[in-house]
Structure formats: C-alpha cells, structure tokens
Amino acid sequence: MFNIAREVPLLNVQRELGGSIGEFAGWLTAMDYGNPVEEHLATRTSVSVFDVSHMGRYVIRGGSTFKFLQRLVSKDLSGVERGSMSGPVLLMNEEARIKDDIMLYKVDEDLWLAVVNAPNVVKDREWMLAWRDRWGYTDVEVEDVTLKSTLVSIQGPKAAEVMEGLGFSNAKDLKILEFIYKAEVLGKETLLVSHSGWTGEEVRSYGFEVWTDVNHGGEILRKSVALGARPAGLIARDSLRLEMGYTLIGEDTGEDVNPIEARYWLPLTLEKEECVGCPKLREIYEEGVSRIRVGLKLRKGVRSIPRHGSGIYAGGRLVGRVTSGVFSPCLNSGIGMGYVDVNHAYIGSRLDLEIRGARQKAKIVDFPFI
DSSP: OOOOOEEOTTHHHHHHTTOEEEEETTEEEEEESSOHHHHHHHHHHSOEEEEOTTSEEEEEESTTHHHHHHHHBSSOOTTOOTTEEEEEEEEEOTTOOEEEEEEEEEEETTEEEEEEOGGGHHHHHHHHHHHHHHHTOTTOEEEEOGGGOEEEEEESTTHHHHHHHTTOTTTTTOOTTEEEETOEETTEEOSEEEEEOSSOOOGGGOEEEEEEOHHHHHHHHHHHHHTTOEEOOHHHHHHHHHHTTOOOBTTTBSTTOOTTTTTOOTTOOTTOOSSTTHHHHHHHHHHOOSEEEEEEEEOTTOOOOOOTTOEEEETTEEEEEEEEEEEETTTTEEEEEEEEEGGGOOTTOEEEEEETTEEEEEEEEOSOOO
C-alpha cells in the first residue's frame, strides 16, 4: 500500500508566493522559493517568513493534564508559569531512547498546547493516549488540530518589526519562551503568538510563531511578505538549524539514540525520578556512553556536503557515522554532525569523511558552528 502525502493547509498560498513544492516527512510543503541560500541569508540579516504547518499541533485538556504531562516528559514542568513555553521536552521510551522532542505551552493547569515534529504527528498522539489509559487519566483529552490550524514563523533580526506591522503591538515586550493566548494579529484573534524560534539569531532577534486558523494563517503569510519578509522553505530551515547545531528528529535523533550520547541537555531534568524513561536515563548518565554527537566542519571553500549515513574514519578505522550535513552559506563550507566513538571525539582534531566515494578532512568542532 502506498502512503499518500498530506498537504499542509496553506499549500495553495505557498504556490501563490512562488514556492517549489516537495515532500517532507509525509507532507507536501514548500522546499524553497527560488533561492535557498538567499532565504537563509535573509533570515540571518533581515527577516523571513516560514509556513511550518507541517509540524503537528495538539490541544491537551482536562483536570489531570499537568499530572499526566509531568509523568510523561523528560523535563520538570512544576516551575512553568502560565503563558510560558517549556521546550523542548522529550518523549522517551522506557529505555530512554528519543521518540520526539516537542514544545509545550502552558495556558493553564488543565490546558496545555503542544507542537510536535512532522514525522510523528500521528505516533506521538497514540503514544500519549496509550500512557493516559495506562495511568487512568481518563479526563485528559489530546486533540490533534494540525489540519484545521496553521503555524506561521517569522524569523530574523527584523522579526519584531514585521509583527508590529501585523498589528501585534506586544512584539518587543514579549520575552523569550513566552506566549500570548488568543492574541490579536491583523485584527483577528489567534490561538497564540509565541516568542521562541529555531534559527539561532541573537536573543533580541529571536523569532515569533503565530498559531491560528487556516484562513487567517494565509492572510498572515501574505501580509508578512508584503511587509518585507522573504518567504523561505525547508531547505533554508535545514541549513539554518544545522549552523546552530540543532538536531532533527529522524536524522540526528530517534529511537536508536539516547539524550546523553546526543548531548541534548536542554530538554532534561536529570534529577527527575518519575517519567517515562527517567530511571534508565539516570542509569545511562551514571554509566557513560560509548559514542557522542559532534560537529564536523570541512575546510573553507570546500562545497562538499556530508551526507546522512556516510562513514567517519580515523585513518583506516571506521569510528562514526554522519547524521546530517549541509553547505553553510555563512561559513562558506560544508558542515555536518554525527556520532563518533568517544575515544576519537577530540574537539579540534581532524577525521576523514567519506563523501561521494572520496575522503575529505573534517575538523571536529563544538556547537554552534557560527
């Protein structure tokens, strides 16, 4: 049986704006708008707008919601205030392997919102419901609203100016990882406007996300472009996240990886004793790991790109594998990341990458690349 890719709700608007449509994680969405490098650089230096509606969106409600989420995810949620995001947090299996990294938004004790990664829109909800039923939190509802909502992301140093142009007057007052529930944008009520982003500009220029209904999302996407934001697609999104060393589920992390070897500390509260995977996570932390995620940087001007699955060698010995790579417009070189045996993971040293049947020297570096 063939799996038919689903269309993101704003696919027609993406096409209207010149988007080149392709498939990612089972979704048809814009890969680029003519020039991914210029889209990347616009995000770093000015402002761009991404339709990231391929990301899954849930509304989680019910009297036991906080208790349920606290037992489910890797981070302690007890200090999260209303109007604040807790993210990323991990969904782990019982062996502390990574199922997904997600963002949680606390509207109230009994009402939380979640954004999950595109490959896991169905699977994450099934995972949540299985644990809900196992623990007996029958009052908790996990509603998937992905296909009847949109998520538009405005990124770059001038993101706040575009948000103000959209009529969101609180743009420069909203702190990092805060959101406004039912905020007004373009004169209409949204579900939320949040201030986070994933492209790694300086704190003062982190991006904004607008979660709203489909028609309104289309209006926001068009108006953002009219206000000067460059439309950008998933190719630029990938190169931007890689320059910062951010992982991608299904490429750099997944159920064959634990957070310790991934060096994914941000979503963890190691002292947390009760969550799915927490006891095993503590055990792994105390015992140590045999491989570790590192950054890989080719020489300046080398346009070769490290590819997923390519071997990493110390002389004739295979010591690791590349998980993802890209050509960095800001560094003018190929960069990537991968997992290397801890006995060879020396920051500053060089290893050989296998790229298109040849070997290329790569320097082991820490994140971010820029």
